[in-house]
């Protein structure tokens with residue numbers, strides 16, 4: 396594997412204890428020399444300060460960190476303010492998303508789709524930010540068709556995004572097919588696969604149902620069969636996800652973005668095994 400770009404995603408901790416633990420996680424993961432860490436953003440701005448503070452904390456440890464920014468439920472003024480705060484803090488990379496409207500939140504706000512956010516960021520801040528956007532090899536759950544989703548993905552790049560990180564998946568072919576289709580449509584930007592290590596099956600099944608990521612039947616059946624035996628779940632998960640990463644890198648993926656759920660060990664174990 397020829398020096399793939401590695402990045403790690405966190406969510407902003409809610410307590411000071413969580414923040415302390417995350418600082419430790421970050422120090423451990425930093426030994427793997429990631430290109431950057433990223434920190435999620437609750438749609439509607441619910442984690443606005445915590446996202447910023449977490450990014451600042453990581454940067455103060457000497458590592459590059461990118462906040463996510465989701466636009467659903469926001470006004471242009473909200474987003475303008477957030478961009479100004481990010482810029483002032485020296486941040487120059489953003490993961491730009493639409494987000495999902497939290498239940499009970501009535502208005503979509505002034506942005507309907509992520510391509511509008513990307514366009515706004517470029518209009519307001521020029522080339523200041525490197526902009527990452529989301530991609531869906533298994534098709535976004537609300538898309539009318541795979542073709543539509545691709546066209547919508549292209550809109551985000553045409554609006555000025557630099558590169559993309561995918562939703563997680565366990566079927567390498569979905570990624571290769573998606574990248575092939577993108578290249579046929581003239582999209583040349585890097586598309587980095589998002590990797591979800593398997594730690595707890597029940598939690599993974601819940602996430603996957605919500606975001607439309609498929610756990611192949613043979614994996615589901617195997618994981619279900621382990622029941623409460625978390626050691627076997629993790630050992631199987633480590634084998635399966637390492638194999639997926641190997642395939643992706645061999646097949647030309649430019650890097651790997653790990654959804655860490657704020658834990659160092661599962662991603663580190665995979666990367667350890669991937670070492671030549």
Ligand code: FAD
Nearest residue numbers: 435436438463492493494508509529535537538544547562
């Ligand atoms: P969009 O690109 O806007 O697409 C959403 C849907 O609308 C798709 O079905 C698309 O086909 C369709 N669409 C897009 N543009 C148009 C258009 N112009 N006209 C008609 N239809 C269109 N969520 C968070 O809340 N916070 C996070 O921090 C976060 N981080 C994420 C990081 C990654 C790497 C990924 C893959 C997802 C993340 N998400 C996050 C989840 C994401 O917000 C949801 O998947 C959301 O449903 C879609 O966001 P998007 O930016 O892909 O939206």
